[in-house]
Amino acid sequence: MGVHEAVAFLNSRGLIPPLEESVQVRIGIPAYARRTSTTCPLALERAASSLPGNVTVHPKYSDMDTAAGIALLAHELVHQGQFETMPDFDAEYEAESRYVDEWGLPPYENALERPAYEREVEAYLAALEAGYPPGEHTPLLIHDGVAAEGFVSGVGRGFAVGVGFGIAGLIFALAKAGK
Numbered sequence: 001m002g003v004h005e006a007v008a009f010l011n012s013r014g015l016i017p018p019l020e021e022s023v024q025v026r027i028g029i030p031a032y033a034r035r036t037s038t039t040c041p042l043a044l045e046r047a048a049s050s051l052p053g054n055v056t057v058h059p060k061y062s063d064m065d066t067a068a069g070i071a072l073l074a075h076e077l078v079h080q081g082q083f084e085t086m087p088d089f090d091a092e093y094e095a096e097s098r099y100v101d102e103w104g105l106p107p108y109e110n111a112l113e114r115p116a117y118e119r120e121v122e123a124y125l126a127a128l129e130a131g132y133p134p135g136e137h138t139p140l141l142i143h144d145g146v147a148a149e150g151f152v153s154g155v156g157r158g159f160a161v162g163v164g165f166g167i168a169g170l171i172f173a174l175a176k177a178g179k
Contacts, residue, residue: 023080
């Protein structure tokens with residue numbers, strides 16, 4: 001399966017945001033200098049990056065015949081939707097990233113990464129359910145044990161994110177309020 005088929009799979013299940021602009025997806029070395037990228041859960045290297053209208057997926061993680069490859073693409077397409085709907089996405093992302101880095105939190109605690117990581121889990125599970133093999137890596141929320149079946153779902157399909165977000169969100173809100 002290629003990128004177009006992976007996008008069609010995700011679109012058919014409502015797992016990618018409606019995008020106004022066309023998005024170019026290429027396989028290559030991601031723009032490491034950009035903060036708008038996802039971190040591979042196991043290798044701790046950039047697996048993909050997003051810039052407005054462009055997604056680059058590292059060749060090592062680009063197998064769109066696996067649930068992992070499809071899920072990574074879904075994660076990056078969430079960022080494309082954020083670029084389109086949030087005029088100050090870059091600035092807001094940078095502020096969130098500085099906070100997460102300062103507190104030594106995992107990347108999914110970034111409020112602008114959270115929806116992408118949640119969608120990555122949904123896409124991964126949907127691809128597994130559709131018969132795709134798992135692939136070489138597991139979405140970070142699953143890898144870190146943050147996502148677990150049976151929680152009250154905020155992301156659909158009976159899959160949700162655990163209490164880590166609530167604690168980080170509280171710390172972040174207090175820090176922003178100067179408490």
